[in-house]
Amino acid sequence: MEAPATSPGSLTRLCVKCRSQEATLESRTQPVCKDCFLKFISSKCIKHLGALGRLTRPPPPSLTRHYTLALSLGPSSTALLHLLHTNLTYSLTKNRAPPFHLQVVHITNDSTTPLPPADPLTPLRPLYPSFTFLLLPLSTSLSLPTIDFSALPPSGPTSSPPALRLRTLLAGLPSAASRADVLRLLTRHLLLHAAREARSQALLFGHSTTALAELTLSEAAKGRGFGVPWVVSDGAEPEGGVVVSHPLREVLRGEVVRYGGLVEPKLLVLEEEVEAKGGAVVSHRDLSIDEVMRRYFGEVEERYPAVVANVARTTGKLVRMLGGGGEGGRCGVCGTPLDGEGDERWRGELGVEGGGGTGEEAEGGGGGARLCYGCERSTRG
Numbered sequence: 001m002e003a004p005a006t007s008p009g010s011l012t013r014l015c016v017k018c019r020s021q022e023a024t025l026e027s028r029t030q031p032v033c034k035d036c037f038l039k040f041i042s043s044k045c046i047k048h049l050g051a052l053g054r055l056t057r058p059p060p061p062s063l064t065r066h067y068t069l070a071l072s073l074g075p076s077s078t079a080l081l082h083l084l085h086t087n088l089t090y091s092l093t094k095n096r097a098p099p100f101h102l103q104v105v106h107i108t109n110d111s112t113t114p115l116p117p118a119d120p121l122t123p124l125r126p127l128y129p130s131f132t133f134l135l136l137p138l139s140t141s142l143s144l145p146t147i148d149f150s151a152l153p154p155s156g157p158t159s160s161p162p163a164l165r166l167r168t169l170l171a172g173l174p175s176a177a178s179r180a181d182v183l184r185l186l187t188r189h190l191l192l193h194a195a196r197e198a199r200s201q202a203l204l205f206g207h208s209t210t211a212l213a214e215l216t217l218s219e220a221a222k223g224r225g226f227g228v229p230w231v232v233s234d235g236a237e238p239e240g241g242v243v244v245s246h247p248l249r250e251v252l253r254g255e256v257v258r259y260g261g262l263v264e265p266k267l268l269v270l271e272e273e274v275e276a277k278g279g280a281v282v283s284h285r286d287l288s289i290d291e292v293m294r295r296y297f298g299e300v301e302e303r304y305p306a307v308v309a310n311v312a313r314t315t316g317k318l319v320r321m322l323g324g325g326g327e328g329g330r331c332g333v334c335g336t337p338l339d340g341e342g343d344e345r346w347r348g349e350l351g352v353e354g355g356g357g358t359g360e361e362a363e364g365g366g367g368g369a370r371l372c373y374g375c376e377r378s379t380r381g
């Protein structure tokens with residue numbers, strides 16, 4: 001037993017980790033000091049970065065790995081940006097080779113923001129000078145070969161400005177929920193593209209345990225249960241070899257937010273959490289599945305952190321399956337491998353609403369894009 005640095009008698013509560021400083025916080029039901037809390041969060045992140053390092057190899061001429069960080073500017077991805085910076089700085093002060101080069105990508109939804117948007121990355125660049133920052137308008141996703149646009153509503157003539165074409169496409173979707181869904185998918189495609197373009201070996205997301213649990217259940221509820229492991233577990237994409245990684249997967253959302261407020265200087269979080277913006281009571285009929293899940297886990301996280309952790313951990317272990325010997329193929333919109341029989345199962349259990357029919361009824365003879373049940377439902381209503 002180590003002797004405490006300060007007399008314990010003068011402290012109201014001793015930190016259970018270092019046993020020398022006063023516990024000013026409660027972390028997973030244990031009283032801890034601020035330093036130990038910050039160390040706890042960064043150790044969770046470093047552990048996953050170590051695993052990622054073993055999963056990836058630097059491209060031959062280079063000795064350094066190249067990673068891309070998806071930065072939404074919210075608390076989680078901003079915390080991850082800071083943790084990566086701290087990790088890199090630490091290696092450099094120890095005269096070690098940099099463990100990675102980092103490209104930070106932020107995607108703006110230019111279908112709603114008038115162009116030219118002010119560069120939201122400007123205040124961050126001087127804070128993280130060793131990283132490369134890239135701002136991409138979401139409308140650039142319209143030219144990606146990885147998306148089958150024949151399955152989505154028409155976006156108008158290619159001579160129109162891309163932002164307008166994106167707006168037209170989104171307006172053609174049947175509901176606000178399906179617009180939110182397609183926006184998320186386009187963003188993910190564009191991030192993977194940016195990672196490949198920069199020859200990154202990995203694409204990092206800031207998702208917390210809570211965010212992954214929400215994503216798991218909302219994707220399953222939308223009928224993409226089969227694709228869930230591709231979205232929430234860590235590993236290589238079916239093609240292109242980019243490893244998708246979630247280094248904060250063992251940190252709860254509340255902990256990420258607390259970390260951002262305690263670290264010095266305080267983190268510059270440029271976008272609040274969506275839920276923080278509207279505390280107003282909205283009818284659940286108007287909420288997308290994503291929002292319902294967000295509210296649900298927001299309430300569960302505080303009282304039952306183990307439940308949230310279990311949802312994310314179990315899914316992290318699910319096996320990624322390729323659609324059996326090539327007959328499955330890939331969904332033209334979300335890109336996850338198709339499960340021929342499985343999609344029939346989802347269809348049977350969730351029921352097909354409205355006039356939305358089978359894939360063969362795709363309008364405009366678009367070559368019959370093959371979609372998973374979730375995307376079919378999202379794009380055709």
Ligand SMILES: [Zn+2]
Nearest residue numbers: 015018033036
């Ligand atoms: Zn401590």
Ligand SMILES: [Zn+2]
Nearest residue numbers: 331334372375
């Ligand atoms: Zn799909």
